Amino acid sequence: xxxxxxxxxxxxxxxxxxxACPGCGATLSxxxxxxxxxxDTMIVIPACCWSIIDGPTPSSVNKVPVFHTAxxxxxxxxxxxxxxxxxxGKDDVTVLAWAGDGGTFDIGFQALSGxxxxxxxxxxxxxxxxxxxxxxxxxxxxxxxxxxxxTTPAKHPKDRPKKNLVEALAAHxxxxxxxxxxxxxxxxxxxxxxxxxxxxxxxxxVLSPCPPGWxxxxxxxxxxxxxxxxxxxFPLFEIENGWRYRITHEPKDVPVKEYLRLQGRFAHxxxxxxxxxxxxxxxxxxxxxxKVKLSEEDEKLLAEIxxx
Amino acid sequence: xxxVLNKNLQKYFNPETTEEIKVIEGTHSASYxxxxxxxxxxxxxxxxxxxSIVEKLSExxxxxxxxxEYIKVESEHSAMAAVIGAExxxxxxFTATSSQGLAxxxxxxxxxxxxxxxxxxxxxxxxxxPPWSIWADxxxxxxxxxxxxxxxYCESNQEVLDMIIQAYRIGEEVMLPVMVNMDAxxxxxxxxxxxxxxxxxxxxxxxxxxxxxxxxxxxxxxxxGLAGPDSYMEFRYRIQEAMEAARELxxxxxxxxxxxxxxxxxxxxxxxxxxxxxxxxxxAGTITGTSRLVVDEYREKGINLGLVxxxxxxxxxxxxxRRIAKNVKKIxxxxxxxxxxxxxxxxxxxxxxxxxxxxxxxxxGYVAGLGGRDVVPQNIRDIVEHxxxxxxxxxxxxxxxxx
Ligand SMILES: Cc1ncc(C[n+]2csc(CCOP(=O)(O)OP(=O)(O)O)c2C)c(N)n1
Ligand code: SF4
Ligand SMILES: [Mg+2]
Numbered sequence: 273x274x275x276x277x278x279x280x281x282x283x284x285x286x287x288x289x290x291x292a293c294p295g296c297g298a299t300l301s302x303x304x305x306x307x308x309x310x311x312d313t314m315i316v317i318p319a320c321c322w323s324i325i326d327g328p329t330p331s332s333v334n335k336v337p338v339f340h341t342a343x344x345x346x347x348x349x350x351x352x353x354x355x356x357x358x359x360x361g362k363d364d365v366t367v368l369a370w371a372g373d374g375g376t377f378d379i380g381f382q383a384l385s386g387x388x389x390x391x392x393x394x395x396x397x398x399x400x401x402x403x404x405x406x407x408x409x410x411x412x413x414x415x416x417x418x419x420x421x422x423t424t425p426a427k428h429p430k431d432r433p434k435k436n437l438v439e440a441l442a443a444h445x446x447x448x449x450x451x452x453x454x455x456x457x458x459x460x461x462x463x464x465x466x467x468x469x470x471x472x473x474x475x476x477x478v479l480s481p482c483p484p485g486w487x488x489x490x491x492x493x494x495x496x497x498x499x500x501x502x503x504x505x506f507p508l509f510e511i512e513n514g515w516r517y518r519i520t521h522e523p524k525d526v527p528v529k530e531y532l533r534l535q536g537r538f539a540h541x542x543x544x545x546x547x548x549x550x551x552x553x554x555x556x557x558x559x560x561x562x563k564v565k566l567s568e569e570d571e572k573l574l575a576e577i578x579x580x
Numbered sequence: 581x582x583x584v585l586n587k588n589l590q591k592y593f594n595p596e597t598t599e600e601i602k603v604i605e606g607t608h609s610a611s612y613x614x615x616x617x618x619x620x621x622x623x624x625x626x627x628x629x630x631x632s633i634v635e636k637l638s639e640x641x642x643x644x645x646x647x648x649e650y651i652k653v654e655s656e657h658s659a660m661a662a663v664i665g666a667e668x669x670x671x672x673x674f675t676a677t678s679s680q681g682l683a684x685x686x687x688x689x690x691x692x693x694x695x696x697x698x699x700x701x702x703x704x705x706x707x708x709x710p711p712w713s714i715w716a717d718x719x720x721x722x723x724x725x726x727x728x729x730x731x732x733y734c735e736s737n738q739e740v741l742d743m744i745i746q747a748y749r750i751g752e753e754v755m756l757p758v759m760v761n762m763d764a765x766x767x768x769x770x771x772x773x774x775x776x777x778x779x780x781x782x783x784x785x786x787x788x789x790x791x792x793x794x795x796x797x798x799x800x801x802x803x804x805g806l807a808g809p810d811s812y813m814e815f816r817y818r819i820q821e822a823m824e825a826a827r828e829l830x831x832x833x834x835x836x837x838x839x840x841x842x843x844x845x846x847x848x849x850x851x852x853x854x855x856x857x858x859x860x861x862x863x864a865g866t867i868t869g870t871s872r873l874v875v876d877e878y879r880e881k882g883i884n885l886g887l888v889x890x891x892x893x894x895x896x897x898x899x900x901x902r903r904i905a906k907n908v909k910k911i912x913x914x915x916x917x918x919x920x921x922x923x924x925x926x927x928x929x930x931x932x933x934x935x936x937x938x939x940x941x942x943x944x945g946y947v948a949g950l951g952g953r954d955v956v957p958q959n960i961r962d963i964v965e966h967x968x969x970x971x972x973x974x975x976x977x978x979x980x981x982x983x
Contacts, residue, residue: 313797335800336797338800338801348665349662352651356668389654390651469685
């Protein structure tokens with residue numbers, strides 16, 4: 273454990289005084305991201321919990337410039353900021369688009385897709401708490417199958433699977449995509465640093481526990497983050513150039529039940545429902561492993577072509 | 581006739597200040613203005629009849645004539661968001677759109693103004709669908725009235741070029757974005773001789789953008805975070821203050837432009853043969869040119885008809901309208917736009933401006949030329965005849981409707 277903590281930069285580029293709920297994964301995510309990125313960073317925040325967490329105008333908990341922008345414009349505003357800086361020869365500043373799942377998977381998806389296709393030189397981090405929390409826990413396309421939200425009440429919980437955004441972005445062939453978790457700060461920070469070192473579009477998907485939205489205990493946020501990874505519900509991996517898959521943490525075989533049963537939003541699920549989810553998760557894990565294998569094959573193929 | 585022609589030619593061709601005269605469309609006029617204004621970031625999305633602005637800018641950027649970053653976004657909404665981002669870093673930015681594209685931008689138009697970012701947008705006034713129409717109609721930009729943008733309406737391609745350059749001077753001083761409007765096809769796709777001023781003179785008139793506030797890692801701030809009821813209203817008060825400042829500044833900038841470049845199109849509005857006028861037409865955009873002709877005809881007949889061309893819509897030239905209205909008997913406003921359930925939009929504004937004035941001339945509102953329908957001299961004559969015969973003001977008179 274001490275070995276892991278050793279890799280985390282000491283600087284606190286997110287100050288104190290944020291106004292998030294206790295146990296907020298989104299807040300811890302920002303703290304880690306800014307540790308990795310340093311002060312030569314500008315943040316774009318669309319409508320989401322973070323529009324509040326940062327503090328009322330004109331204050332900010334972050335020690336770097338923050339531009340609050342419209343809900344669906346994180347990627348487009350960030351593209352503009354990057355271009356504005358570039359036009360002034362300030363190309364070394366990192367532009368970070370920081371959005372929730374709603375602003376990323378749903379309303380901001382078009383702008384994100386556009387920025388990805390243009391291969392904008394920005395880092396886009398989506399902290400995914402799997403619902404619209406700012407407006408009071410409504411479903412998003414990132415809400416998992418079976419979850420309760422205020423618009424998917426327990427009697428009719430979400431009946432569609434979570435959108436696989438990472439795959440959608442992989443289809444854009446961007447240089448770097450990663451998943452990250454606040455329970456694995458070393459992995460988290462390494463990925464953000466790697467993203468910073470790469471030119472072009474980078475996307476990092478962070479699962480962010482939200483005690484009020486998940487009906488979970490604030491002190492369980494790290495535990496839930498860890499269980500999501502170890503149960504393979506949220507595996508830690510990265511994708512380079514849309515095809516080179518690499519799993520960055522080999523999960524243990526924790527049943528999904530352990531993760532689901534700690535959250536009130538899944539309280540209505542029967543054991544049968546949970547078995548169904550387990551099957552789905554196992555299948556997705558196999559698919560991911562296959563993609564890793566396939567990218568190893570791909571690698572060989574590319575080497576052969578290069579040698580011809 | 582000769583005298584008039586010479587005067588007009590002089591207006592376009594001032595050899596001392598002109599680099600080159602090009603015979604170009606309004607869209608290209610806008611593109612060259614962007615070059616002359618030394619814009620740093622462009623982001624736009626194509627829509628007929630704005631496309632040739634985008635295409636020309638692509639060409640000028642590609643061949644290095646415009647050393648700007650050009651973000652080719654996937655929508656107008658993103659175009660506006662991108663220039664908002666760019667401008668927030670202190671880079672002079674430009675976008676262009678029309679009709680549906682402007683409507684799509686609506687949310688972020690508010691954002692640009694409320695964030696006090698002096699972006700310049702060239703809008704080609706085109707009708708909104710359905711039914712689909714690509715032709716001239718000013719409802720698109722007038723529907724953005726309350727977004728906090730300064731708005732200008734142009735009569736010629738030369739005015740488009742001159743106003744885009746002036747827009748940066750005005751917007752950057754008062755920290756508000758500026759929309760420069762031109763009628764679809766009548767300007768956007770009609771070639772006219774346009775004098776491109778010498779770059780060094782434009783540089784004197786328009787120094788590099790130095791924002792008071794910007795996104796800067798050396799001086800980090802958060803922009804646009806939550807403001808409660810105890811502080812929000814002050815932000816709005818400041819925007820109104822900026823609009824009032826723009827009202828004072830626009831005439832000054834027009835004079836300055838005249839000083840450096842030698843061309844003047846008027847201040848908030850332009851008066852044409854209003855001296856001693858009993859009757860007055862008020863227009864905006866290209867209907868003005870046709871109206872000038874008809875005014876000349878009536879003046880020749882000894883009827884004292886005058887014309888006011890509205891140039892600025894926001895800030896509105898309230899005081900000028902009151903001053904001019906003082907001495908006229910009847911005013912006819914011609915609108916190529918409509919606010920359903922009310923009347924032509926310029927008409928409403930003029931009526932509102934006159935309510936708190938001491939004089940109340942008869943006021944008629946004429947809606948004409950929607951969706952690019954030609955407004956020919958005979959339409960204007962019909963309007964003038966109707967106006968002269970009117971005994972009571974009428975809010976909405978349709979011109980040339982086949983129903
Ligand atoms: C155009 C628009 N529609 C709706 C909203 C209202 N709104 C603000 S934040 C939000 C949900 C944000 O969800 P997410 O992106 O997941 O972030 P979270 O609140 O969960 O952190 C919504 C619907 C808005 N601000 N703008
Ligand atoms: S509602 Fe959830 S995401 Fe929002 S601040 Fe609270 S814990 Fe964080
Ligand atoms: Mg969310």
